Amino acid sequence: MKIVRTVSEMQQLSKSLQKEGKSIGLVPTMGYLHEGHQKLLREGRQQNDILILSIFLNPLQFGPTEDLDRYPKNEERDIDVAKNENVDIVFMPSVEEIYPSEMSHNISITKRTNILCGKTREGHFEGVVTVLAKLFNVTIPDNAYFGLKDAQQVSVVKAFVDDFNVPVNIVPVATVREEDGLAKSSRNVNLDTREREEAKYLYRALLHGKEFVEQGETDPKIIISAVSQFIIEHTHGKIDYVDLLSYPNLDHISEVTGDMILAVAVKFNGARLIDNVIFNKSGKLLYT
Ligand code: PAF
Numbered sequence: 001m002k003i004v005r006t007v008s009e010m011q012q013l014s015k016s017l018q019k020e021g022k023s024i025g026l027v028p029t030m031g032y033l034h035e036g037h038q039k040l041l042r043e044g045r046q047q048n049d050i051l052i053l054s055i056f057l058n059p060l061q062f063g064p065t066e067d068l069d070r071y072p073k074n075e076e077r078d079i080d081v082a083k084n085e086n087v088d089i090v091f092m093p094s095v096e097e098i099y100p101s102e103m104s105h106n107i108s109i110t111k112r113t114n115i116l117c118g119k120t121r122e123g124h125f126e127g128v129v130t131v132l133a134k135l136f137n138v139t140i141p142d143n144a145y146f147g148l149k150d151a152q153q154v155s156v157v158k159a160f161v162d163d164f165n166v167p168v169n170i171v172p173v174a175t176v177r178e179e180d181g182l183a184k185s186s187r188n189v190n191l192d193t194r195e196r197e198e199a200k201y202l203y204r205a206l207l208h209g210k211e212f213v214e215q216g217e218t219d220p221k222i223i224i225s226a227v228s229q230f231i232i233e234h235t236h237g238k239i240d241y242v243d244l245l246s247y248p249n250l251d252h253i254s255e256v257t258g259d260m261i262l263a264v265a266v267k268f269n270g271a272r273l274i275d276n277v278i279f280n281k282s283g284k285l286l287y288t
Helices: 007-019 035-047 075-084 116-120 124-139 148-163 186-190 193-214 220-234
Strands: 002-004 024-029 050-055 089-091 143-147 169-173 238-246 260-267 272-279
Touching: 002 007, 007 024, 007 089, 007 124, 024 035, 024 124, 035 050, 035 075, 035 143, 035 169, 050 075, 050 124, 075 089, 089 124, 116 124, 116 148, 116 238, 116 260, 124 148, 143 148, 148 169, 148 260, 148 272, 186 272, 193 220, 193 238, 193 260, 193 272, 220 238, 220 260
Parallel strands: 002 089, 024 050, 024 143, 050 089, 143 169
Antiparallel strands: 238 260, 260 272
16 A cells, blocks of 8 residues: 655556556545545445545635644554555645645635535535545546535535536445444544433434425425424534435425435534435435
């Protein structure tokens, strides 16, 4: 396994691999790998000749009051995980390598970001898309793998590659969960014991909402309110949002129709957690 830390080396390597006719899969991450990332790596390993893991804690996607400083890190363990998953190349550049000087262009996003996390995390998705534009240009992947816990990210990134004809296939991968249902996330380690215990109710709340759809409820407001009530009853967390939207367009809907996402964000002292389920109008899950 090769570790590459500079943009120029990575780009040259990818260009020559591409010339040799090798297909390239990229799993972009911010490190502190967990089983969710491992699932992305396994899919990437199966579907490509060359598997690249990028590890870069991207400051551009964190707001001034967000948890950049508290974001967990463990480079050594991440490298071990990469070896175990048969990664070919780990691309782990420094911040200076990725952002050597102030940029003279910025990406502004006009759709899919004025709701859910985009509402409170100003500039977050612009930061995500900016770093991905760089990572795609540097690693030149055929396929890039993204976890559906961040379904809004998947939706925004897919729109970005479609808008700009970026020749990368975006592969969404189902959320990996702990035994009690909590979605795996690097941030979970920042929860205290009580918060960790309560955190399992996020997924249960989503399933509770989905049950309403299965039973024929068509009014999004009733479903959203049932999910909110469930979270309030079972946790001390502060609800950031609960919403039911069309998927992947993320438009508000006045009645249950087509494919939809039921999504929540809840702030605990230790971490702000997000989760979602994506299902059709009969309540059948689309990704498992
Ligand atoms: O999902 C993440 O970990 C990040 O948003 C990503 C895609 C690696 C971009 O920094």
